[in-house]
Amino acid sequence: MKIAIWGLELTAWATAGILAQSGNDVFIVNDTSITDPVILMGSSIRNEPGLKDLIADQFTKQRLQFINSDSAALLSIHILSMNPAAFENATIVVDDIAKLNSKKLLIINQSHFGVGCTDKLQTLLDHDNDQVVAYLAENISEGEALNNLRHPKSITFGCTNEWASMMIRALLRPFSAHLEQLLVMTPKEAEFAKLSITGMLALRIGYINELANLAEQLNVDIDVIKQSMGADPRIGHHYLNPGCGFGGNTFSQTIKGLANLLAEKRQSHLLDMVLQENEKQKEQPFRKLWQHYECDIHNLNITIWGASFKPGSAALDSAPSLRIISALIAQQAHVHIHDPEALENIEKLYGDHPQVHTYRDKYEALNNADALLLLTEWPEYWSPDFEMMHSRMQAPLIIDGRNVFNKALLESLNFIYYGIGR
Amino acid sequence: MSVTETAAWKALEDHAAMMQNTHLRDLFLADSSDKKRFDELSLSHEHLLLDFSKQRITQNTLTLLKALADNCQLNDWKARLFNGDHINTSEDRPALHTALRQPEDSHLALANHNIIGDVHANLAHMASMVERIHAGQWRGYSGLPIDTIVNIGVGGSDLGPLMACKALSDAQPPEGHQLKMHFVSSMDGSQIADLLDRLVPTTTLFIISSKSFTTIDTLSNANTARQWLKSASGVKTELLNRRHFIGISASAEKMNQWGIPENSQLNFWDWTGGRYSMWSAIGLPIALRIGMQGFKAMLSGAHAMDEHFKTAPFEENLPVRLGMIGIWNINFLNIHAHAILPYDGRLSHLPAYLEQLEMESNGKSVSRQGEAIGYSTCPILWGEIGPNAQHAFYQLLHQGSESVMCDFIAPARRYDDFNNKGLQQQHQLSLANCLAQSRLLALGDAAIAGNDTAPIHKRYRGNQPSTTVLLDELNPYSFGQLIALYEHKVFVQSVIWDINPFDQWGVELGKKMATDLLKPLENEPSYSSFDSSTEGLLNAILNKQEPGQ
Incomplete structure (x- = not known):
């Protein structure tokens, strides 16, 4: 099938890549003069594992091409993977497509414009003559985008037109091997369901973090509590890891959207509170450091392992590290940062700041450190050479924002250890 | 020789004997198309307009008042004030609140030392504190950012910041808006007891303001606050002192003794009187509320008024005119009550502030030479937001037996940035009431056609003099002008009465x-x-x- 992809978000590139790989002719709408897809992607999308190579490969095979918007509007199948704030732009796109076509049209919206936005776009087209805007809930997380798209366990889409539903099922067929559930509903319901899932995840994280902070004060190990909770089949183990808060643009923006909707329509501040507490939670490692050093950390050397908002991504969007670095700078500490992927972004942000230093070697970042703050659980941090760490650090203080290390082991190695909730 | 024995004083007494029988109504009747009292008797400077036409004066009164001011060497005294002469004789020091608002590139030497440098160094220290708190980087003992400020102080360390924070509530930047701000002054602990119930210890910062840092009211509240923090946190006192207290005082030594670390101390100087101190570090709560830029705009407004007071001739000088007309009312028309009536709820604390400024400065009856004086000085001041006072004590103003002089204070523009017609109409309503009341007080029955035939209990005597102070709008700059206007007015009167306005024995x-x-x-x-x-x-x-x- 010939498909036009509108938008330059991560979802757009990943969707384009896998659809091309499964034999479609995919056209990414590009009105700029940039001809190299890798440049157009931008650095944070480029770092998505496997994506850059897939896109380059599909471009070579010419199953993936650029197209300008005027030509794209003439095609019959479109996917909108646009920025959540670009709804107005989306209406212009759909309007243009409507003006140029009297044939059957399928426009699949997978952008987070909000509940009811797909229906608004539909009003620009003739639904009864099979000109349809459907909603497909994207279900990808940064760092695992391709995997998520290739092997979905469940798919939810919103569409009430028979022909369009058939077309969507056909498009998704190559990715249905492990599919356990395919749910079809109205676009508005599908949009709402997507928001609800994201909100639920945020609530779980918020809740386990609250419990972790309480466990600390009651001298209880949250690990034990969390295992017991997860063992209950009504609850399960997912999204029950306490830590120093969640970041990431898509996730945070979606929750913010739902929080605003709840506040506006229901005067409910449940999710607002979750977001506020999450911002506080991001500084939890800083507070442990602060209390350990009795509210005076000026001139101390503080090492940070992991700056990106999650492992597998170079992005710093709303990352806990940013708040912590600001706090450390404000208290006149020196910050020594290691991250396997995000160092370039850190350097862009802090430039030549005299208090911020970056290291390509994680042990080198520990020289003379007065504390190590682990903020992102990159795989390479799970089993480091603890003896080497101990010998390099000025004070063997570890604040583990992701509960990566074994507390008993570290204490037996003469580290002072603080986790989240234990 | 007492001022009452001078020719200038006696001339005013003679003039007053004539004016006693002249009603304001008749003075306005003399208006003609090319000669109107408002045009002749109102003055403006930058954002302020003062209408004196509802005062019981003529051009002749002003001429005679000028002679009295000259006789009392007002211009010399002004120069001595600004130069830093030790005009606070009983305490042998200058009164240099004007230096607190001088620009950074200016110069004023006290004992061969340029104090403007000290003033601006202190402002810079204050700015760094404001910036840190606004950025959410002033951390309490737990590491959470401070989001609540409690100012503990009394008198000048309370009234000025309290009044200004309320008055300039529309000038808050978002960072200032996020801070919760409280003021605690009462010795009996009732304010702080109520507050501590509601505050969160981890995120509350106390500002302790006391010129001497020995004021018992303030220190007892501060000790209660520290005790509260200590029992809530269980951490060392030294740590709480470092993260939850800022001290503002002229005595670094006393702040040290209490435990405030040096970099949490802001200083001011013994040449700043308490009731003249909101321009100094004592104004920290104001800067936290309206931002450093707003605070500096307030200082600029006050400085503009200083320059005007210093240089404008008698005929155009706002503080001089305001002060001299006060003298006329008090000493020649025998009016001993003065009502402050702001027609703007944001100025609700202005009456209390001016009560201290005027009555603590000029409520005295001994001359600079140490002799008892035989004439009236500061009248009794009181006040309230005008529209509210209309439902309280205006009855006395209109039909009581006392003569009262009034200051009506109002901004011409308000709610420009609010997209709310209701509020804009409320402002017009407030202005209409302000104009109606001053008109009725001045003219009495004559203000309303036909009222002169009403039964006697519905009649209005009128002839109550008033000044209307009209601000273009209430912002940090015009507010600075307004307060400096009153400070200098007080000084003018002290010169005529030959008293020291800067002590408070x-x-x-x-x-x-x-x-x-x-x-x-x-x-x-x-x-x-x-x-x-x-x-x-x-x-x-x-x-x-x-x-x-």
Whole structure:
């Protein structure tokens, strides 16, 4: 099938890549003069594992091409993977497509414009003559985008037109091997369901973090509590890891959207509170450091392992590290940062700041450190050479924002250890 | 020679004898198309317009008042004020609140030392604190950012910041808006007790403001706050001092003794009087509320008024005119009550502020030469937001037996940025009331056609003089101008009365007496004996405090 992809978000590139790989002719709408897809992607999308190579490969095979918007509007199948704030732009796109076509049209919206936005776009087209805007809930997380798209366990889409539903099922067929559930509903319901899932995840994280902070004060190990909770089949183990808060643009923006909707329509501040507490939670490692050093950390050397908002991504969007670095700078500490992927972004942000230093070697970042703050659980941090760490650090203080290390082991190695909730 | 014996004074007495029988109504009747009282008697400077046409004066009155001012060497005294002469004679020091608002590139030497440098160094320290708090990087003992400020101070360390924070509430930047701000002054602990119930210890910062840092009211509140933090946190006092207290005082030594670390101290100087101190570090709560830029705009407004006061001739000088007309009313028309009536709810604390400024400065009856003086000085001031006072004490203004002079204060523009027609209409309503009241007070029955035939209990005598102070709008700059206007007005009157407006010996003895009375109340042996009233009350209190009573 010939498909036009509108938008330059991560979802757009990943969707384009896998659809091309499964034999479609995919056209990414590009009105700029940039001809190299890798440049157009931008650095944070480029770092998505496997994506850059897939896109380059599909471009070579010419199953993936650029197209300008005027030509794209003439095609019959479109996917909108646009920025959540670009709804107005989306209406212009759909309007243009409507003006140029009297044939059957399928426009699949997978952008987070909000509940009811797909229906608004539909009003620009003739639904009864099979000109349809459907909603497909994207279900990808940064760092695992391709995997998520290739092997979905469940798919939810919103569409009430028979022909369009058939077309969507056909498009998704190559990715249905492990599919356990395919749910079809109205676009508005599908949009709402997507928001609800994201909100639920945020609530779980918020809740386990609250419990972790309480466990600390009651001298209880949250690990034990969390295992017991997860063992209950009504609850399960997912999204029950306490830590120093969640970041990431898509996730945070979606929750913010739902929080605003709840506040506006229901005067409910449940999710607002979750977001506020999450911002506080991001500084939890800083507070442990602060209390350990009795509210005076000026001139101390503080090492940070992991700056990106999650492992597998170079992005710093709303990352806990940013708040912590600001706090450390404000208290006149020196910050020594290691991250396997995000160092370039850190350097862009802090430039030549005299208090911020970056290291390509994680042990080198520990020289003379007065504390190590682990903020992102990159795989390479799970089993480091603890003896080497101990010998390099000025004070063997570890604040583990992701509960990566074994507390008993570290204490037996003469580290002072603080986790989240234990 | 007393001022009352001068020719200038006597000329004013003669003039007053004539004016006593002249009604404001008749003065306005003399208006003609090319000669109107408003045009002749109102003055403006930058954002302020002062209308004196509802005062019981003529051009002749102003001429005679100028002669009196010249006779009292007002211009010399102004120069001495600004130069830093030791015009606070009883305490042998200058009164240099004007130096606190001088621009950074200006110069003023005290004992060969440029104090403007000190002033701006202190402002920079203050700015760094404001910036840190606004950025959410002033951390409490737990590491959470401070989001609540409690100002502990009394008198000048309370009234100025409290009034300004309220007055400039529309000028808050978002960072200032996020901070919760409270003021605690009362000695009995009732304000702080109420607050501590609601505040979160981890995120609350206390500003302790006291010029001497010995004020018992303030220190007892501060100790209560520290005790509260200590029991909530369980951390060392030294740590709480470092993260939850800022000290503002002229005595670094006393702040050290209390435990405030040096970099949490802001200083001001003994040449700043308490009631003239909101331009100094004492203004920190204002800067936290409206931002450093707003605070500096307030200083600029006040400085503009300083320059105007210093350089404008008698005929155009706002503070001089305001002060001299006060003299005329008090000493020649024998009016001894002065109402402050702001027609803007944001100025609700202005009456209390001016009560201190005027009555603590000029409520005196001994001359600079140490002699008892035989004429009236500061009248009794009181006030309230005008529209509210209309439902309270305006009855007395309109139909009582006392003559009262009034200051009506209002901004011409308000709610420009609010997209709310209702609020804009409320502002017009407030202005209409302001104009109606001053008109009725001045003209009496003549203000309303036909009222002169009403029954006597519905009649209005009129002839109550007033000044209307009209601000273009209430913002940090015009607010600075307004307060400096009153400061200089007070100074002008002190010159004519030949008194020192910068000391306050009348508040000292009571503090000492209270110390004596604390002993018997705490069942300690006391060797003082008191009058029978005090003894009787002491015994009654002690009896009632006995357990089982």
